[in-house]
Amino acid sequence: MGFGLAARFIAIGASVLLALWVTMIALFYWTNDLSHTATRLPAEQLKAIATLIDTTPPTQRPLVLEALQSSMLAVSLLPSAASSNGATEMRDESDFASYRALLGARLLSIRFLDEPETVARPRLLQRAARPLSFQVTLTDGQVLLVEARTPFIVTFYGLPAGMGAGLVGTLFGAIAFFLLHREIRPLTRLAAAVDAMDPSGEPVPLPAIRASTPEIRALMRAFEHLQSRLRVMTRSRMALIGGIQHDVRSFATRLRLRLERLPDAAERERATADITDMIDLLDNALLTSRAGVGALEEEMLDLAEFLRGEMADYRRAGQPVVLEPFLFDAEAWMIGDRLALRRVIGNIVDNAVKYGRSARVSLTVDSHTLHVLIADEGPGFSAQDAEMLLEPFVRAEPSRARATGGAGLGLAVARTLIEAHGGSIRLGNARHGGLVELVLPRFTPV
Known part of the structure; x- marks a missing residue:
């Protein structure tokens, strides 16, 4: 069963909830002074701190304590062991065996650091999110209190909680990308099929x-x-x-x-x-x-031979039409509809004879296209006429069109038929009159 839009909205909602979860973690950082969380201070570092304080003269200890302070470590001296207000003593747990081995009887206590009652932590974070306090006795009887913190939440697996959010977000992103690709691929094939209709x-x-x-x-x-x-x-x-x-x-x-x-x-x-x-x-x-x-029909046509036959018919009918000599020796092959091309040439040549008194037809060939040029001796085409005359039922100014009649479809039909062959038509001006250029694709064997 396919996933509908409703299922995708649910997936989007799940992504929003994931974003909210990350936001809650950020708020947790903000409300808890960067969310100081429990960490395992290395036993060697704890022993080194205790030895340093123990060997420092009493007058120099405040300076050393100040030097040891950081956002992740708080070191202070107490006259005696501090109470824990009911916090669980963890000194004898197996996780802290290395501390007992290095410090022995000097290690008085390992507990969770006391927190204000206003701080409310989720149940899943009550153990991982609380910092630890270590109490170590010195040779002069004072007690060294070391509070170890980190400015981010640490999970039981030793990874920041944000890592889990990143992994889940990556998983959601991968699933979303897979589903998107799965849905776009049929659309791409459908677009290709529709284009071929x-x-x-x-x-x-x-x-x-x-x-x-x-x-x-x-x-x-x-x-x-x-x-x-x-x-x-x-x-x-x-x-x-x-x-x-x-x-x-x-x-x-x-x-x-x-x-x-x-x-x-x-x-x-x-x-x-x-x-x-x-x-x-x-x-x-x-x-x-x-x-x-x-x-339209499709057949192989030699455009040069086609123009020779058409122009010969016009000359036999007494029309002032001239086919200029071709300046190339190769054949001008193309794929097209003979009847449609005859209609295109006929419409343009008839217009040239009506409005320009004569028609001079020439053909040029390049590597990929064929160019049919039909020039007359009329007034030519203005820039505005060149655009308008290619539209259906549009004729030139009254001085040219009304005297000769016509429905204004000749050039519009010619453009439609030429574009159906993959070509184009352009109206312009020659040296002594108007010029119509037809561009058609040339057939080239692969």
């Missing part, structure tokens, strides 16, 4: 997750349903557009046959042009829809 192609198998959170499994099911719905919607959309295109073409053919009976040649020509524009609009819409869902 193609609404017009075969379904992409999503990664099989045996054990994960319910939320992750729900997310994967949602993506699987989404992929199925996208495929259905894409097929329905393409079928709808294809059906409309077929029917409209049938209607257009009938209208053209009826237009032949119009007595006015000018009216007949305008009506035929309107029908042609309507068919072009439908063709653009269909190609754009196919490009938007990745349904």
